[in-house]
Amino acid sequence: MDIRAGLQSGDKRACARLISMVENEDEQAIGILKELYGLTGKARVIGITGPPGAGKSTVTDKLAKLLRQQGKKVGIVAVDPTSPFTGGAILGDRVRMTDLSTDPGVFIRSMGTRGALGGLSKAAHGAVKVLDIFGMDYIFIETVGVGQSEVDIVRLADTVIMVAVPGLGDDIQAIKAGIMEIGDVFAVNKSDRDGAERTATELEMMLDFNIRSQYRPPVINIIAKDNKDVDKLLEAVEKHYVYLVNSGELSQRKKNSIKNEIIDIFKYAMVKAIEEKSQSSSFIEQLISDTVDKRLDPYTAAAKLVEEFRSR
Numbered sequence: 001m002d003i004r005a006g007l008q009s010g011d012k013r014a015c016a017r018l019i020s021m022v023e024n025e026d027e028q029a030i031g032i033l034k035e036l037y038g039l040t041g042k043a044r045v046i047g048i049t050g051p052p053g054a055g056k057s058t059v060t061d062k063l064a065k066l067l068r069q070q071g072k073k074v075g076i077v078a079v080d081p082t083s084p085f086t087g088g089a090i091l092g093d094r095v096r097m098t099d100l101s102t103d104p105g106v107f108i109r110s111m112g113t114r115g116a117l118g119g120l121s122k123a124a125h126g127a128v129k130v131l132d133i134f135g136m137d138y139i140f141i142e143t144v145g146v147g148q149s150e151v152d153i154v155r156l157a158d159t160v161i162m163v164a165v166p167g168l169g170d171d172i173q174a175i176k177a178g179i180m181e182i183g184d185v186f187a188v189n190k191s192d193r194d195g196a197e198r199t200a201t202e203l204e205m206m207l208d209f210n211i212r213s214q215y216r217p218p219v220i221n222i223i224a225k226d227n228k229d230v231d232k233l234l235e236a237v238e239k240h241y242v243y244l245v246n247s248g249e250l251s252q253r254k255k256n257s258i259k260n261e262i263i264d265i266f267k268y269a270m271v272k273a274i275e276e277k278s279q280s281s282s283f284i285e286q287l288i289s290d291t292v293d294k295r296l297d298p299y300t301a302a303a304k305l306v307e308e309f310r311s312r
């Protein structure tokens with residue numbers, strides 16, 4: 001398969017293939033990304049996060065359909081480190097999104113576990129780059145809003161939609177404690193249920209306490225399953241984008257995202273090199289046991305490791 005030609009002619013199989021190859025750090029695939037890197041940066045990247053079952057996939061599905069009506073091409077990356085590729089949640093997403101996945105203007109990709117140490121985040125960055133090159137106008141990244149790797153992933157978005165649901169006071173506390181800061185637009189989904197107004201009010205109050213710039217994230221009540229007010233949510237996303245552009249924050253975000261990616265790739269390469277080395281020699285094992293026995297301390301052990309890498 002000629003992947004370059006496939007990408008240019010809109011062949012989804014070429015796109016899927018390249019994402020898999022990038023995930024597996026295939027040299028040829030990385031070569032293609034290097035060569036076509038100049039084509040990236042055109043897509044709007046939107047993160048969707050929130051607790052499991054909040055309706056993130058449903059919201060994504062409806063937003064994607066709205067954008068399709070505007071003639072936009074849409075890529076979706078569903079990241080769920082808690083469930084494997086064929087796991088229930090992902091399968092559910094797939095079933096619900098079947099009508100989307102047969103649309104030639106939509107590309108859906110699910111990602112499961114990618115090991116520790118930023119592997120998933122790196123894979124998500126890779127997938128977004130491929131979809132960007134593939135010509136998607138909008139790229140959604142759905143993640144469950146917990147953990148550092150999720151936050152890392154969401155950081156590559158221009159706009160982050162935080163999906164909450166009514167009646168989960170404790171959940172809001174958790175959001176507040178953890179990742180409240182990364183939400184740019186708040187959606188209270190399942191507003192057909194009791195307590196939706198109260199949840200919205202609670203979020204508003206929290207946001208009032210957390211003002212970080214002249215931009216104040218809006219809170220929007222929606223019923224995603226009935227497609228109610230999802231258009232308002234999209235409007236809010238567009239408004240946030242206008243703010244990003246006008247304030248100069250967009251270029252700052254892009255810069256941060258690139259910085260994170262470079263560091264990600266670097267860290268990953270280092271860890272891999274260390275792993276390979278520790279397989280081929282007992283050097284690291286020796287450092288560890290010397291530190292356990294207090295012959296070394298962790299600082300000196302790490303310095304010896306750096307020294308060893310320099311000398312190679």
Ligand SMILES: Nc1nc2c(ncn2[C@@H]2O[C@H](COP(=O)(O)OP(=O)(O)O)[C@@H](O)[C@H]2O)c(=O)[nH]1
Binds near residue numbers: 052055059191224
């Ligand atoms: N009552 C109600 N249920 C909804 C709404 N939106 C989604 N759901 C349901 O909530 C469940 C979880 O939705 P899903 O999109 O898979 O959530 P995710 O885990 O956050 O991606 C599904 O059964 C949806 O049909 C809504 O607005 N109201």
Ligand SMILES: [Mg+2]
Binds near residue numbers: 057058089093142
């Ligand atoms: Mg989902």
